[in-house]
Amino acid sequence: MNRSLDEANFSDFIRESFDALPWDPEPDSDFSILSLFHLAKEHCERRGIYVGAIDIDDLNAVAFEHKGSECIGITRGTIEQLHHALGLVASCMKEPFFDAEQPWDDEKRLDATRFRKGRQDELHLSNGQRALWQALMDVSVVFILHHELGHLESGHIYWLQQGLRKNRAALFERPLDHKSNAELLGVDADNITALEVDADTDAVTATLELLDGISYTSDREGNLWLNLLENNDTRYPIVDIAFNIVFVLFSHQTASVESYHGSHPHPDIRGAYCNAGALVYCSQPNQEEALQAYRRWRTSPHLSNFYWEMHYVLKGPYHLQDYLANAKSLSGKINKVTQELWEHSKPIWNNVAEYADERRKKRDSARERK
Numbered sequence: 001m002n003r004s005l006d007e008a009n010f011s012d013f014i015r016e017s018f019d020a021l022p023w024d025p026e027p028d029s030d031f032s033i034l035s036l037f038h039l040a041k042e043h044c045e046r047r048g049i050y051v052g053a054i055d056i057d058d059l060n061a062v063a064f065e066h067k068g069s070e071c072i073g074i075t076r077g078t079i080e081q082l083h084h085a086l087g088l089v090a091s092c093m094k095e096p097f098f099d100a101e102q103p104w105d106d107e108k109r110l111d112a113t114r115f116r117k118g119r120q121d122e123l124h125l126s127n128g129q130r131a132l133w134q135a136l137m138d139v140s141v142v143f144i145l146h147h148e149l150g151h152l153e154s155g156h157i158y159w160l161q162q163g164l165r166k167n168r169a170a171l172f173e174r175p176l177d178h179k180s181n182a183e184l185l186g187v188d189a190d191n192i193t194a195l196e197v198d199a200d201t202d203a204v205t206a207t208l209e210l211l212d213g214i215s216y217t218s219d220r221e222g223n224l225w226l227n228l229l230e231n232n233d234t235r236y237p238i239v240d241i242a243f244n245i246v247f248v249l250f251s252h253q254t255a256s257v258e259s260y261h262g263s264h265p266h267p268d269i270r271g272a273y274c275n276a277g278a279l280v281y282c283s284q285p286n287q288e289e290a291l292q293a294y295r296r297w298r299t300s301p302h303l304s305n306f307y308w309e310m311h312y313v314l315k316g317p318y319h320l321q322d323y324l325a326n327a328k329s330l331s332g333k334i335n336k337v338t339q340e341l342w343e344h345s346k347p348i349w350n351n352v353a354e355y356a357d358e359r360r361k362k363r364d365s366a367r368e369r370k
């Protein structure tokens with residue numbers, strides 16, 4: 001990896017695509033305090049992938065290859081909006097966290113709604129809630145980074161370039177100039193949908209593996225957030241909420257799932273198959289405790305209320321109506337809908353898998369030559 005060349009290629013691409021400059025966060029900014037994110041970023045860099053930040057207010061992330069450099073970009077707006085949303089969520093959580101009967105404090109929820117509407121200028125958070133905020137923040141940004149890594153390592157970008165002959169092959173998480181990714185690339189939206197499901201699945205596994213693999217130092221006061229991630233009973237609800245908030249922010253709700261035409265899968269469907277992916281991960285041998293903890297959270301009696309209340313806090317009553325209508329129409333059918341999406345995407349995944357192999361071989365032999 002030639003870092004200065006990759007950096008120049010990254011800057012060149014984001015100037016052309018976003019009309020933006022790279023963002024270099026201040027040492028004590030929301031970005032620089034993300035420890036797990038920096039671990040995941042180092043992992044990408046060891047694999048020859050450049051990771052940078054983009055200085056715009058918009059929510060977006062992108063994986064691309066430009067002039068021989070494979071890169072991942074996350075916008076400043078993504079970090080700021082996640083930070084704001086997750087602060088609201090953390091401010092409503094009752095301690096000790098994730099009580100199956102009532103994880104949410106109703107009075108604080110009302111405070112958070114007022115804060116979102118600008119009727120209050122301060123969110124009141126306890127030390128525990130601040131630690132939860134940090135853990136949620138780190139996991140959600142790591143999830144986005146791993147999703148983009150999936151677009152590169154699972155051969156998506158390489159397939160767009162070599163298989164479909166698209167130059168400037170890039171996968172953006174949000175429309176650019178009001179154009180969806182399928183329109184920007186001139187490909188069928190089903191292709192993009194299949195790649196998005198694949199990258200989400202990669203991101204679930206990679207994020208849970210990272211949380212399993214880090215060393216936890218629980219005895220230090222300042223590491224309260226790390227304690228929350230060490231303990232299965234808090235780790236899995238945090239993972240579940242962090243993933244879902246990413247979908248709430250990145251994908252938009254529609255009045256009905258049927259009327260949705262985005263090239264990314266509908267947010268409620270993304271939430272459902274990521275949940276299935278996490279269950280599969282926790283069903284591996286020696287993960288019994290994790291499976292129990294995750295199931296306990298997912299089957300807690302107030303979970304569905306928890307998510308609709310969260311939608312209300314984050315987006316207000318208008319989107320809540322859509323969320324509830326979709327929840328009703330997907331009720332009892334979500335497994336079938338996910339299965340159909342899976343079947344529909346399989347031929348594309350099989351095709352892309354060959355390109356993932358080819359990319360890997362090419363990069364391995366380039367590394368050996370050095």
Ligand SMILES: [Zn+2]
Pocket residue numbers: 147151171172173195196199
């Ligand atoms: Zn994507």
